[in-house]
Amino acid sequence: MEKLKAVSPFRLAALLRREKDPKLALQLFLNPNSNPNSTHKPYPYSLLSYDLIITKLGRAKLFEELELILSKLKLETRFTPSEIIFCNIITYYARARLAERALHVFDEMPSFRCGRTVKSLNTLLNGLLICREFDKMQKVFVGLDWFACPDACTYNIMINACRVQDDMVGAWELFDEMRNRGIRPNEVTFSTLITGLCRSLKVNEALKLKKDMFKVYNVEPTSYVYASLIKGLCEIKELSLAFQLKDEMLERNIQVDSAIYTTLITGLFKVGRNNEVYVVLEEMKSKGCIPDTATYNALIAGHCAEKHFDLALRSLNEMEEKTFKPDVISYNVLIKAYFKEGKIKEAIDLFEDMPRRGCKPDVVSYRIVVQGLLSGMQLKEVAFMLDEMIFKGYAPHHATVDKFMNLLHEQGNLELLFEVVNSLAKGNHIDSDSWTLAISTITSKYKLLNFHDVFDELTNSYNLAP
Structure with missing residues (x-):
């Protein structure tokens, strides 16, 4: 680290940006000049330097050190900290599941001479959602008019909180309140509602909302909306409608990714239409969509459910021939199916072969094997x-x-x-x-x-x- 007798605020910012170690960056920030005992006037830190050191400490989860920097920032009189700095700090605390600290930062913003707008409010609400502090979210939301007027993002966060709690009644109430306040729903609003409805298996309501979002609100359905609907339809075994939505995506030039094709493959296995699986695979490849690990895992799980172990093993081996390798889920599914069918030798052989195939057994692998051997009364094993x-x-x-x-x-x-x-x-x-x-x-x-x-x-x- 460079030690200069006189480091300008501009130079300090450049040095902080370059320093990768957050602890060394902190030392540099606290002692920008070589003589920390100098009797000169306080160092004129720039807002950029504060932003850089706060970012480094927050990302490294060095929160006690971050509090030290905040105490220095509060004493600054040469500039007013920007709201985005506090939004970032709130996010760092939320990701560390420190909800109380996030709330404290929001409450303390005025003492830094920084006004609170809907931007910091939304950051706080989203942070509390990450922490699953739903009661605290509600208290902040009820008193939000003290700080700012809510926007579409505010309601989207609150609707998502209801979705996470499987409270679709509350989500609909927020949707109605949003419109009554003249706030226009956007694609995130509809995506969140449709996803929640599909997970609650209220797929018909979700399909109606999908129509309304375009006809009434002129909002185009996104690939995420289609993916949620297709998954929901597959869950209730409405495969024909699911394929219709997939075709609609192709007609509207909306990308159909491997996750959607994988969902359809899983749905086909679920309803016993195994003969159509490879037709979907061929279409998938013809559209330039490469089957991934999740796709092959769906094939393995489907073949295992039908007790077609030769096909499941063939899919596993085919994965190894591709540019990607089977993951531990691939093996666990097949090993568990072998044990369930009483094929103890095949299960153990595959389990022991995992390291050679470049996949390390995990705790689930061992638990499957122990449970399988126990069911087979292989007590010594x-x-x-x-x-x-x-x-x-x-x-x-x-x-x-x-x-x-x-x-x-x-x-x-x-x-x-x-x-x-x-x-x-x-x-x-x-x-x-x-x-x-x-x-x-x-x-x-x-x-x-x-x-x-x-x-x-x-x-x-x-x-x-x-």
Whole structure:
């Protein structure tokens, strides 16, 4: 870092912009000249320098340091901070789920001589939505007339909050209030409402709104609107209407992406129209839309549901031949289907082959395997897989472990029971119920009545550590 005896405000801003490390940037900001003990007058920071350091600290989530900068900014008298700076700070706090701090910044804006407009109000409302602080949102919204007049963005945020809570009645009330106040709904308004209606399976209402948005409000339906409607229609098995909307998109030169084709493929499998799946795939490719990982995962899941494992495996292998690789979901779906059908060997072979295929098993992979082996009564393999799972830092599903240990208890299988307890203890996943079960088993097996004898049997004979 450069150390100059006299760094101008313009030069300081340039140095801050160049510095990638936020902590070093903070040191530079606080000590722009080489002599921090100088008796000269306070350094004349520029608004740009404040903006740059606040951005760096906020993105790095260095909030205590950010508060220090804000305390200095509050003392500045040479300029008035811009509203966008506070909007950014509110957003940083919201992304960190610090709703109270975001509210505090909004409340403190006047003390920085900065007026609050609908822009900062909307930023705060959106931040509270990110934090899922719906009650706080409502309080701010009710008192918004003290700060600014709401706009379409304000209502869109509040309608989205209702959608997130599955409160479509509240969303409609806000939509009506919005129009009564003379605020024109836009494409975001309709997209949010239609998405909420589709997720509530009120697809007919969503279709009507889609017509109204163009005929009544002259707002063109977006690809997002079409995607929501197509997904909703597939959910209620109205495939014909879903395909009609897809064709309408093509006619209106609205891009049909891989997500929409994937939704249609999933819908076809759901209603048993498997023979049409590859027709859709061919159309997809002919339109220049390349099948992606989600598309192939839909194929794998669909073939597995129909017990066409050869086709599912073929889709998995085909993915590997493409420029993209199968993800862990691809394998998990097929492995789970194998276990469900009692194909334990095939499931284990594929699971063990995952690293060679360039995909690392995750916690879900291990849980599927443990559950599958347990259902197949492969008890030794379950104990081995649990130990490997815990060794790799993954937490087993509590209900599955309870089921396994109770089964070993019923069989009086002390050897495996102690192996499991040992594995759980190593990973710090053992609880009082597990210890109680182990003690109960050894007590009934060896007729030991003294607790200390039981404890010694567990800890000394099997090297267990409570």
